[in-house]
Structures are given as structure tokens and as C-alpha cells.
Amino acid sequence: MADQAETLREMMKHAPDSKTRIITVASGKGGVGKTNMSTNLAIAYGKIGKKVVLMDADLGLANVNVVLGIIPKYNLYHLIRKQKTMQEIIMDTNYGIQIVAGASGFAKIANLTDEERNNFIQEISALSDADVIIIDTSAGVSSNVMGFIAAADEAIIVTTPEPTAITDAYGLIKIIATEVEDTNLGLKLVVNRVKSVTEGKKVAERVINIAGQFLNLKVDYLGYVYEDPIVQQAVLKQKPFTVLDPKSKAALSVQQLVSRLEKVEFREGKGIGSFIKKLFSASA
Template sequence: MTGPAGRIADQAAPLRQMASSTWSGPDPVPGPGPSSWRLARTLTVTSGKGGVGKTVLAVNLALALGELGLRVALVDADLGMANVDVVLGLMPRYHIGHVIRGVCSLEQALCPGPKGVLVLPGASGLADLAALDEARLWQVLRELRQLDRLADVVVVDTGAGIGPQVMAFLEASPEVLVVATPEPTSITNAYGLIKTLVQSRSTGRDVAPRLFLAVNMDRRRDEGQRVVRRLQTVVGRFLGVEIVTLGIVPYDGAVALAVAEQTPLLLRRPDSPASRAIRQLAWRLMDLPEQPQRPGLSGIVSRMLRRMR
């Protein structure tokens, strides 16, 4: 089939099958193993306002999870300004856009990072997914499913705001970490993002979101707590959903230093106040019961594409 309508029909089968939480057909990635694979838990990190520390938290949270002995993948899904590799001081040859276009395999694009974390560098190529033909889409989803099997947890760093692609990705994500700072604009934008997400979920087909909150760049002891109380109250009262606080990360001069040196904070200053707080976020995350559904990154991407059609 040709033309956009034909392409949509072509894409439907792989999208439906990959969107299910467990894979019921033959395993898409050859090799030994059970017929129903346990896929990675995914945490999508986002914010209403830019520059609040999503990338810093996503990178260091991934490392903290790696320290706990988990197999962790860190995916840069920031479509505008992919910079996970910069914060980690990596110089990747390939990125996610190359995988999507078939220039390289997922395995070739994955960079080994500190603490055993596998890093999939970002690019603007995610938008190209919507235009792939059926065969190529199957291939990409199969590659992503490989990552879902390689990792216990996949941490996904996204861009800020409520653009259609970011929203479609968030709507498809089972667990979303919203990062906010005590700045009034950051709090207002975080609420706006959560509201958009909750309202679109209620009209869509996907399961209810599990929302987490992290307050970053807290400068005073009581300020972060105030932000947590305020957001939890308004989200509960006006949107009728719960947002679980993972923790509060203090403003810490060591963060800017680590970013400037392109060395992750957890390596550069493992005992700094922000490092300690990020480790607590990781412990809290792993302590909390997770969503029963584990669509993995491959499932999120296929759900996202269905929502964007």
C-alpha cells in the first residue's frame, strides 16, 4: 500500500502487538529464553518548565540505580536538545536517530557509561518514526525490545513542556517523574503539565498514570517541603490523582561543577548533598510498588505512535 492512509494501515499490526505489556507471540529477538519476557521497568523524566535539572537528575538517578546493582539503561529522548552524552562526557558515534533510520543497530548505538549504565544517545530522529514503513518499524521496535530485555530499569530523559510528541510519549509511559524547582513559574508549569497529562489520559485508552514528583534546587530547608505540599494538594483536589514525592534535591554548587567538567555528579562528588539526595530518590523509587504493566520502551513507543496517528 502507498500514501499516508496505506502507511497507517501498515503500521497498525506491529503497534498493536508491541503495545501489549507482555509479549505473547514468538520472541522478537532471537535467542534462548522463556516465551513471555519480563520487560524493563521504565521511568520517564519530564518537567513543565525547561532547565529545572531533568537531565542532571535522570543521569545521576540512572547511576544511583546502577550502584544498587540493577541493570540500567539511560535513553535520551529529548527531541530538541539531546545532551545526556554531554553531561556524561561521552562522544558517541551513533544516536537513536541512526537506529531509527537503520544506519546502525541498537547494539552499536549503545554506549557503556559509568556504573554499568547503558546509554542510548539522543537526536531529533524520533520524529521520523511516524513515517517508517511496516518492515522498518518492526525492526526498530524489535531493537527497542532488545533494550527492554537487557535492562531492569530504563530511565528516559525528555524535553520540557507540553509539545505533542513529548505529551504522546508521556501519555504512553506507565511511570512519569515530574521535576520542579521552588520557582513559582516551575510550580505553575508542573501543574499545567500534570493537568494536561491527566485530562488526556482520561479520554485515551492507556492506563492511569503513576506520577512521581522530585523537587530540585531547593535552597532552604522548608521551601522544598512547601512546594511538595502545594503541588500534592492542588493535584489531589483539582485533578483527583495522587502524585508521590520521590524526594527533594538541594541546590548544590557541585552540580554546576560536574556539568562543566562533563563528569557525572555521583562520580565527581559522590558525597555532596545533591548526590546523597539523588541516591535517596533511587532507593525510594525501588521501594515503591510499581505499576503492574511493564510495556517497556518498545511498548511506550508503539503506544505513542498509535496516539499520534
């Protein structure tokens, strides 16, 4: 392990010093719309002129490509196994963004061999020319999810007004408070599927107040996304709702989230090098 850690530190010295902004999107439970959020957030970023890469980091049930209606020829599995390079698996789309498809059925990044881990690091460095990388994680609190959250510049936690979703969101935040050492992590909450602005605000206040009181952790309320029938229509058509109907309530909500990320609480990205170092430091 010591030799592996030293190898990783040495590689970090040569990592590109870009200012890529890395945003991880996570949720305490499945079914809250996390992947839809990640995908449409990426597209909204692309619409303001950012070079965006959307990475599907769900190594169990990858489905970003399903939301986009794309069948990838290669994915992270081929990259990790050194069968393909990042440039060979990254895909252009018709939506103004690039995607890196997830490796369905793959176990854990933490279980990679030294050679696979080092290769993964080198290949991720190839994304350093992106302005924004949005990472869609699996639902829950696996070591993979925590690793991507800890390594990012910002982490967006997605919940809904449902009591179980709120409880699980708080559970995820609680684990972040105990396992993530970076107290400056930009932790933000988005309430999905709200029927009103008031409903979103009440849910957010409940989670944020409890996190502050019992965990001494600052969580910012980024905003809400309206309950909107266009979302289900988009899923069935395998087309992002921000594209299917850019003027829909859900699409305008996502655009507002990007506006807040960029203008209200702008955090300059630390770059790919910092991300890689953090991602693998815990398991090294």
C-alpha cells in the first residue's frame, strides 16, 4: 500500500494544472431523479458555452446513456482494463456535451489493481481541457460514491419531498460529515419534484437545519426542480427534458440551478490534478 501511495503522489506532480470544475451529483436513495438531474444539468451548462463532460460513475447500473438515447460502443470498463483510452471511449453527443459511459456490473474502483488504478489516473487526466465535469454517481453511500464526493469541487445532493428521500439524504450528508475531511467541500442541496417554491424551501430548511445543528456541517440550498409531466415523457422518449421542451417548468428550473452555480456561489475549479489526488488518496 505504501508503494502504491507513493506512486500516486509521484503521478500527481505531473497531472495537468487545469481549472476544470468538477461537480459530483449524488443521492441517498434511488428514484429521486439524480441521473436526470446530472444529464440535464450538463446540457444546461453546455448551453451557456461551457465545454462539458458528463461521466457516468455508476459502476453497477450505469444509465446516463439510456436517458440520452445513446448506445455506447465502449465504456469505463474498457478504459480500466486498458482495452481503450479515454479518447476512444469518450463520446460526442447531439446535445452539446461529451459523455463517458459507465461500466455496468463493475465492482469498485477501490478494488482495482495498481496497474488498473494508475492507468485510470492517467486517462482521467485527458479530460483536463473541459470547463466542467459532472459526475453522476450511483445512489447510496458506497465507497465509490464517497470517493467521488470527497474528490469534487462541489457535491450536489438530490432529494425529493418524500419522507424516505429526505431521511436518506440526511443519512448521506451524515456520512459525508464523518468521512470527508475537506470541510470546504461545496455541499449543496437540490429538491426535485416540488409542487411549489414553498415546498422546496421547507424541505431544504429541514435538512439544512438538522445538518447544521447535529453535524455542524454547512449545506447550501441550491434550489428546486418542479414536478413536471415533461420529465416522464422525456424518459420514455430517451431525450433530455431540457431539449424536448426548453421552456418547460423543469427545464427552466435546471437553468436556474446553473445560473446560481455560476453567478451566485461561483467556486473556481481546482482542476483534474486535485480531483485525482483526492479520489485515490483514501484507498491508496
